Amino acid sequence: MRVLILGGTTEARRLAELLHDTPGLTLTSSLAGRVASPRMPPGEVRIGGFGGAEGLAAWLREHRVDVLIDATHPFAGTISFHAARAAATAHVALLALRRPGWVPVAGDDWHDAGSLEEAARLLPALGRRVFLTTGRMGLAAFAALDDLWFLVRSVDAPEAPRPARMEVLLDRGPFTLDGERELLRRHRVDVVVTKDSGGAATAPKLTAAREAGLPVLVVRRPPVPEGVPVVTGPEEAARWVGELSHGRGFPAGG
Incomplete structure (x- = not known):
């Protein structure tokens, strides 16, 4: 076979x-x-x-x-x-x-989006300092949001088009809950954007966001x-x- x-x-x-x-x-x-x-x-x-x-x-x-x-x-x-x-x-x-896929639990403040483009439209109403974890291939959808600041985490460095106000964090999971808590605190993040990738490797950011009372914009699969x-x-x-x-x-x- x-x-x-x-x-x-x-x-x-x-x-x-x-x-x-x-x-x-x-x-x-x-x-x-x-x-x-x-x-x-x-x-x-x-x-x-x-x-x-x-x-x-x-x-x-x-x-x-x-x-x-x-x-x-x-x-x-x-x-x-x-x-x-x-x-x-x-x-x-x-x-x-x-x-x-991930499932929200009590205390989560999740907002649903059908695509990266829809997420970009919804994002300005949810926060100004964004932890963006959708991968480097999807940054173009957020490139026009000049009023927002983005912390972008990806395995490899992103290319243009991409947001103008952006800090890049090159890293690969699995990530720890303590690490995600500190990341949100240090960068004063007030909204998290993620795809519904599922799995345990990147899930701690969801727990950290819930503990901090932050909204999470979740892109459907x-x-x-x-x-x-x-x-x-x-x-x-x-x-x-x-x-x-x-x-x-x-x-x-x-």
């Missing part, structure tokens, strides 16, 4: 660890190449795009892939729809691995393509692959 993992996430690396060295299984992980120094999973790794759904379908056929697992970031929406089209074209079994089965953990995905290898579950192509 040949498996391709569309990765770049903690869950994708964990799944690669679970499947690596499985007898009878050939594993490849694909990374988009947007991070300068990614954390590499075990096994064979390819870096870069495929050239859309058609390119991915051609790659699946050429390498005789049986199983495609979309374990990309919850906000990497385009590649997920390319994966669905490519899997259908190449007759390959497809599974989406998505970590659970794009949907998983209709008809694609979804699991929420690497262990569940590994079991799904194991069932396929024993002739159960969804029929594999190749």
